[in-house]
Amino acid sequence: MTRELTCIGCPMGCRISAEIQDGKIIKIEGNSCNVGKKYAEEELSCPKRMVTALVQVQGAREPLCVKTREPIEKRLIFDCLRELEKVSVVRPVHIGQIVLKNVCGTGVDVVATREYD
Amino acid sequence: MKQIDLLIIGGGPAGLAAAAAAYESGCRDMLILEREETLGGILKQCIHNGFGLHTFKEELTGPEYAQRYIDKILEYGIPYQTGAMVIEITPEKTVTCVSREKGLEQFSARAIILAMGCRERPRGSLGTPGWRCAGVYTAGTAQKFVNLQGLMPGKRVVILGSGDIGLIMARRMTFSGAEVLGCVELMPYSAGLKRNIVQCLDDFDIPLYLSHTVIDIEGKERLSGVTIAKVDGDLKPIPGTEIHFDCDTLLLSVGLIPENELSEMAGVKLSPATSGAIVDDRLMTSVEGIFSCGNVLHVHDLVDFVSQESARAGENAAAYLEGRLDICAQRIPVVAGSGVNALVPQYISQSANCPTTIMFRPRAVRKNAVVRVCVGDEELLRKKYRVLAPGEMVTMTLPADFMQRQAAQAQGAEVLVEVLE
Numbered sequence: 001m002t003r004e005l006t007c008i009g010c011p012m013g014c015r016i017s018a019e020i021q022d023g024k025i026i027k028i029e030g031n032s033c034n035v036g037k038k039y040a041e042e043e044l045s046c047p048k049r050m051v052t053a054l055v056q057v058q059g060a061r062e063p064l065c066v067k068t069r070e071p072i073e074k075r076l077i078f079d080c081l082r083e084l085e086k087v088s089v090v091r092p093v094h095i096g097q098i099v100l101k102n103v104c105g106t107g108v109d110v111v112a113t114r115e116y117d
Numbered sequence: 118m119k120q121i122d123l124l125i126i127g128g129g130p131a132g133l134a135a136a137a138a139a140y141e142s143g144c145r146d147m148l149i150l151e152r153e154e155t156l157g158g159i160l161k162q163c164i165h166n167g168f169g170l171h172t173f174k175e176e177l178t179g180p181e182y183a184q185r186y187i188d189k190i191l192e193y194g195i196p197y198q199t200g201a202m203v204i205e206i207t208p209e210k211t212v213t214c215v216s217r218e219k220g221l222e223q224f225s226a227r228a229i230i231l232a233m234g235c236r237e238r239p240r241g242s243l244g245t246p247g248w249r250c251a252g253v254y255t256a257g258t259a260q261k262f263v264n265l266q267g268l269m270p271g272k273r274v275v276i277l278g279s280g281d282i283g284l285i286m287a288r289r290m291t292f293s294g295a296e297v298l299g300c301v302e303l304m305p306y307s308a309g310l311k312r313n314i315v316q317c318l319d320d321f322d323i324p325l326y327l328s329h330t331v332i333d334i335e336g337k338e339r340l341s342g343v344t345i346a347k348v349d350g351d352l353k354p355i356p357g358t359e360i361h362f363d364c365d366t367l368l369l370s371v372g373l374i375p376e377n378e379l380s381e382m383a384g385v386k387l388s389p390a391t392s393g394a395i396v397d398d399r400l401m402t403s404v405e406g407i408f409s410c411g412n413v414l415h416v417h418d419l420v421d422f423v424s425q426e427s428a429r430a431g432e433n434a435a436a437y438l439e440g441r442l443d444i445c446a447q448r449i450p451v452v453a454g455s456g457v458n459a460l461v462p463q464y465i466s467q468s469a470n471c472p473t474t475i476m477f478r479p480r481a482v483r484k485n486a487v488v489r490v491c492v493g494d495e496e497l498l499r500k501k502y503r504v505l506a507p508g509e510m511v512t513m514t515l516p517a518d519f520m521q522r523q524a525a526q527a528q529g530a531e532v533l534v535e536v537l538e
Contacts (some may be wrong), residue, residue: 006319009310032503049316050166052178054264063318065164065176074320081292090436097183099173112179114428 003026005043009035017038047074053081053106055099056088057116064116070108079104092117121437123147124212126203126379131411133186134424137330140193144438146215148224148253149190149197150214156190156197158234159206159257160420162264165285166350167312171421182420204510208314208384208404228412228434231380232427234238235412237282239370245277247334256282257372263289271366272522275343277331279314283370295330299324300347301331303352306482308372308508310418330354331367337524340365360423383407390459391415397448397464398473399433400426405444406519408434415461415476426474440522443468443507449492449525450501454535456480462465465515465532467525473515479505479536487537488513493524497532505536 001019007014014036019027042048042082048071072080077099080103091101093116100110123144125132128151155161160168163179168175173185201216202256212224220511232491237255254262256269262268274290274527276283279302287297300318305328305384318325326345332354333344347358358393375393377385386395386403396404402409402522410430411423438440446468453460458475475490483505490498490513497519504512519525 006311006315008315013311013314031491042120042123047321050176054164061267061429062265065178065180065264077292095181113178114161115184 003044005040007031007036007039009033009039018044046083048072049074049077051077051080051110052113053084054108055084057093058088058090060091064093064099065113066110067113068103068106068108068113072103072106072108076104076106080106080110084110118211118223118225121148121224121429123225123228123434124210124224125149125230125232125318126206126212127151127158127232127411127413128156128192128199129232129234129411129535130183130186130420131427131430132158132161132230133183133190133235134427135230135232135408135410135431136172136195136197137186137193138428139187140226140431142432142435144431144435146226147195148204148214149195150201151197151199153204154199155224156187160330163285164264165289169398171419172424179420182324186424187293190228191259202380206379206383206407210383210404210406211257219533223286228438229408229474230427230430230434231377231383231385231402231407231409231413232411232430233376233379233413235373235375235416236371238374240329240371243286243369243371245329245331245334247303248336248340249337250334250340250453252336252340252365253334253369256286256330256368259366259368260286260289261532263293269293269295270368271295271340271364273298273362273364274366274368275331275345275362275364276368276370278302278369278371279309279325280370280372281309281313284309284313284317286370287323288321288370290320295366297321297363299326299345301326303330303348304328306506306508308370310508316331326360329360332359334367340367343367361388364386375413375416379475380407380413380487382443385409388461388463388528390453391461393461396461396465397466398469399466400430401433401437401442401444406437408437415459418508419431422476422510422512429474436533449532451475451532451534453477454533456483456486456505458538460534465520467520469520470517472517472530473519475513475532475534476510477534478510480507482506483536483538489516489535489537490515491533492519492522493527493530495522495524 159278160179160183168182289418448464
């Protein structure tokens, strides 16, 4: 199987194609440097993303913005968002305050990213 | 009329960084005037991460980045007024401001920093045909609805333009339960940052239609669909290439325009290339004592660069107030050569004796290009780039001593910036 990727290591944006066999990368082509190789390896083995989202605040229409403290596995993004839909926080909230612990069993906490009085 | 040393117009990232730096450089009599109810500017609604990698060496969200600077303002005790809109600035630096709290107020300032930011290009400036129905928003307006007010503008979305705000909103709308059908870009390349293409479109299999544009907007009350078509080399739609989308929302991410109405009232000369003020290396405009920085000066890619630039404006304004800025020095022009657009600054003072930053946007995508900066016949800098694109601003730093060189002191000297193939 061949996977096509765009490297985000620099503005070059190399189109990288990686050949995968039995879950292992056997060939990486199209990258101009090592940054691209590393990016492709990470991206193909276990891609991770920071998730930023909004949660409800009790008694207010304006939502509270939050983020995962660390990147979580990309495949869990929508599970994470669904868990956060159920969250409703009580004011006041401070930057860095935990709104949801261990989201989707990742070990990563979701924290507030603004001051909300 | 109140006398004040320094007025800062705008409490977004530029105004906050300028105020903090002016304070650190010794200025004590100053005031920030902000139109909205809270400080922070556009960062308040940019809840995604990716801010501050250069400044703080960590990835922050917009509100977190803004808070770092707001905390500084509070720590220093720098006064600010929110809900205060400046309606006039005169060349004599008389500033008229209105607010619910204090009504009409006038200030006589010794120095002013313009930090009003920019606004989005609206539909009216595009000449897109079709109905004037509800459901067509600029991407930033939709961002404000979703992120600050908890409202959803629509369920099936097409995005015109591949600017960063449009890309970020493609992901946000997807996260919030909408279906994003595609992102349509007139040019053969994206206007946004690569990482946003990957993390906002590719991650969610949202197609990017390069060299395409919207040719029809349908719907009487509410948007019901748009038609897009491929464009030729002259950017004209090609018949037979139409694709139709049923959708209720069209987001526009088609460029930003520095908001310079107040600057013009003050007699500040503007550059047609940047739509911002013409400034020298100290970020002083054509009006003595009026400085400009951030997105009101020229549209930046990253807030980190806005903060850096604005801090320089703050330092220089403080130096000006103390009479430490040599304003009588000759200024030599900085000229945009081939392949160079939106160059800032447009002048460099001959008394400059610190490293000078020049910023510009390449006119087109170029691979293996060289950027050269010359003064007269002398080459000051030459830098190789594997790729240059209009979507990524280029920054060149000239050595501190270059103004003392003979070529720079010569009659009629100018600094030439050009992209060589």
